[in-house]
Amino acid sequence: MVLSVFSDEHFMKEALKEANKAFDKDEVPVGVVVVANKRVIARAHNLTEALNDVTAHAEMQAITSAADFIGGKYLKGCTVYVTLEPCVMCAGALFWSQADRVVYGASDDKRGFSTVGNLLHPKTKVTAGVMADDCAELLKMFFQKKRK
Secondary structure (H helix, E strand, O other), X not given: OOOOOOOHHHHHHHHHHHHHHHHHOOOOOOEEEEXXXXXXXXXXXXXHHHHOOOXXXXXXXXXXXXXXXXXXXXXXXXXXXXXXXXXXXXXXXXXXXXXXXXXXEEOOOOOEHHHHOOOOOOOOEEEEOOOHHHHHHHHHHHHHHHHO
């Protein structure tokens, strides 16, 4: 089976590359890419430890970077690929960004936005579970390493 260059799996692999960067920096391994017109316009990963900032989640970094690239605050026409279901804070930021679509890998049963209902913009489409096992495995490895 050949994947389309522009498939959800292709872009989730790019987000996983960012998550691996976070892993290597001893950050919770969450990665994001923002795509517009089949092109990655922003990449980010968690920086909460490096910046000593609880708001420095991958999504927040990516939204800022994408908005800067676009030259405006709205991510209309964009898809946000994130390796872990966004938390409530990030879902709120995604709401305000008005991204067309959010695609995430692993679900977060404790802190994911879906635990409190859909907090995204009503026009934002959500696709869950893309490469969920790969995304979850990286998180499991990280927390197992932390517990040792």
